[in-house]
Amino acid sequence: MTKRLFVKGNEAVAMGALEAGCRYYFGYPITPQSDIPEYISREMPALGGEFIQAESEIASINMLLGASACGARAMTSSSSPGISLKQEGISYMAGSECPGLIVNISRSGPGLGGIDASQADYFQATKGGGHGGYHIIVLAPASVQEMYDLTMHAFDLSDRYRVPAMILADAVIGQMKEALDPHPYKAPADLPPKDWALTGSGTREVNKVVKSLYLGVGELEQHNLKLHRKYAQMQEQEVRCEGYELEDAQLVVTAYGSTARIAHTAVRIARREGYKVGLLRPITLFPFPKQAYRDHTANGQKVLCVELNTGQMVDDVRLAVPQAEVDFYGRAPGAGSLPTPEEIFAQIRLHCEVH
């Protein structure tokens, strides 16, 4: 596991999951993520784990719920339309505090849309895509290496908080090949034991129940408050983001995932041209790196949020820094709408030269 490899982002997710000890995979084919079940179906038998190609996305997420309730490190993967189908199950997992990994190699929509890269599932992922007012952990890799690293990290975060976790990437990050250093997984020392998980050893006196139904007066309110305390704790402790050329930047470009890769090149071009511009890249989309935006706009810096959608993350940026001037540049997802570095550089120049 030390040799440098040249693999697809999707394969890196599969490798990271197996390395992190995931031994249960449940999924259904959909482009552009099918490399993940293909890789895992090939490798899982030798590891003694279980791979099920389920009859639907709905069945897959519920198999994940069952495996998770029994204490297993388990996952499913899909792409946007399939993730929509999983929302019921994700809501139940959130409500019954079942950890587990959901990978969304998102594609363009709405509806059947297309198979091109898209960031239009940001709202669905970060605002609780199903019913009931919950959140899940959302991580946004921007490279093949991060697909591997953050998959491992997602399992750890999910187990630590008993909150489902999502890897949110797209066709660009999932399908491109890059170098990967597949380092061994090391479990964090602070992962709590899964003493809540079902083992089939219930008695009349003690039986374990994994559920989301709370009918007693005040019960559900308390349960919801407990969930939201965990979200607040994650906001304090688990935020990750990356800065590039931010020290003297007067314009802060912000983008995540595939778009951050393109924006990174645009910022490099802008620096070469003498513009004082940097890039702030959220790695955790939930919890959202609010403080980083506050820090980097404290002296009147402007923000340019770039997304492969018509404006979603920009809402969170504006909420984080209501005093700052936050502009948006995006392209509606679909074939041919991936912005070029030059296109984003043109936006940077526009914003730097207006004032």
Next chain:
Amino acid sequence: MKTEEMKQVFARPQALNPVQTHFCPGCQHGVIHRLVAQAMDAFDIQGQTIGVASVGCSVFLYGYFGIDVIEAPHGRAPAVATGAKRVHPRRPVFTYQGDGDLAAIGTSEILHTANRGEPITVIFVNNTTYGMTGGQMAPTTLPSQKTSTSPYGRDESKDGYPIKMTEILAGLEGTAYAARVAVDTPQRVIQAGKAIKKAFQTQVEDNRFAFVEVLSTCPTNWGMNPLEANARVAEEMIPYFPLGVFKDVSA
């Protein structure tokens, strides 16, 4: 008769908690719960079994059985049970589902779980209506039966036909045991108990998929008293849903 001459012939099964159920008078969930608990006692698997509760009146089974329980989303119990069984392949896993849950919203999950031959036991309670939501038309509602959403009676030309799940599942290669029973007479309760026991045996000893449909009452939503409701099982349900063992690969 002196006390020492008396012997105990009837007791609460070990797997059943000593609590009162919330079921309506004349509802047969209680009898069916007892039969499931007796089957667990018979194989001494209470301390190993994982139950999967479904959405409907039976959702509270975690309060009635002294076992570990997962509460599944509506219709998804067989998929949840699949995940549990793959993690604990030597633990008995069963689902307990109503007709709306299993035969309408969850048809895909039950069909494919049976077809995979997932070694679980499924207890399917058919009372021809949605009990918990207030007596709406179910996939098993009988022709002309009036419900709160078929106020003029089920019209097969528009609503389709009551679905016979046991016959359908018996036709799948993955199913090892499929039976339909009723609990409206003492004799049928005994037969139902045998079928449910066989369905657990199929899983525990043969590691195969087993399915038991139990015809049951819903006096509240049928607008009947318990005796009338019980009589309806034989008069109206059994003629349409014939009792019997439809598949037993061990026979």
